[in-house]
Amino acid sequence: MSSTPSPTPVDEISWVLNPLLELPGVLHAVIATGDGLVEGASNGLGRASAERVAAMTATLHAAARAFTTAFTDAERPRLAQTVVESDLGYAVVVPAGENTSLAVFAGPDAQLGNVAYQMQIQVAALGRALASPTRQQDAATARS
Template sequence: MTSPKRPVPSDVSWVLEPLLDLPGVVHALVLSSDGMVQGASPDLGREAGEGAAAMMSALQGAARSLAISFSGDNGTQLRQVVVDTDSGFVLATPAGTNTVMAVYASRDVDMGVVAHHMQIQVATLGRKVMNSPARDTGTPT
């Protein structure tokens, strides 16, 4: 018995180009909420991109659960996750249905500018091109 094939999403790396042009931005990634790479900056190796996507998926889920636990409101929506390290920052934001956009930038980046441009990309393109259908869980409907 063969399982139904899920359409492979098209590569949406092109939506990251304006972000990669910003001073201090090193890498960017679009991923499905379950950790599949949908688009990546050209200099990000496949293994690194897939690892980052898997970890970002877990981090987004944990951040969402944490926010709901603290707020006591199951309707709480996650807007952004920021990871601050000694070598740079990771900024991630929901970018469409079941989709996340993440950026890695050096310490000297203007995070406000990057976050603003991420929101512009999401607002203009997120609903149109950065959507991932929910995965089939195998449960009959």
């Protein structure tokens, strides 16, 4: 009797990236912890690149928060999104719950409004999924 390996936490959370990756111009996406660890990454992004993106996401959010504080003297401003524009495209980072961020890289032709909107939809879906209790097998199913 063979058993199917249980999904890793990264596999369990990466589904949130799929709708983003279907948007025109979106090339890569990463879910990262606040301390820079990968929680999920698009298939086209290598592991080393995903780890760099996750680390930089944490750094970028910390810098954006400090930058905002320098302008406003606010203790801990809540970031809505951080956008970096380059000749290669856009890196967009949004908070995705407690100690988590969602980062997307889109080409210069991407519709940023659509990307930002879909990112918020996916963050909400991720929040609902993480807040839902794990389903338990009932006794009748477990005996079958």
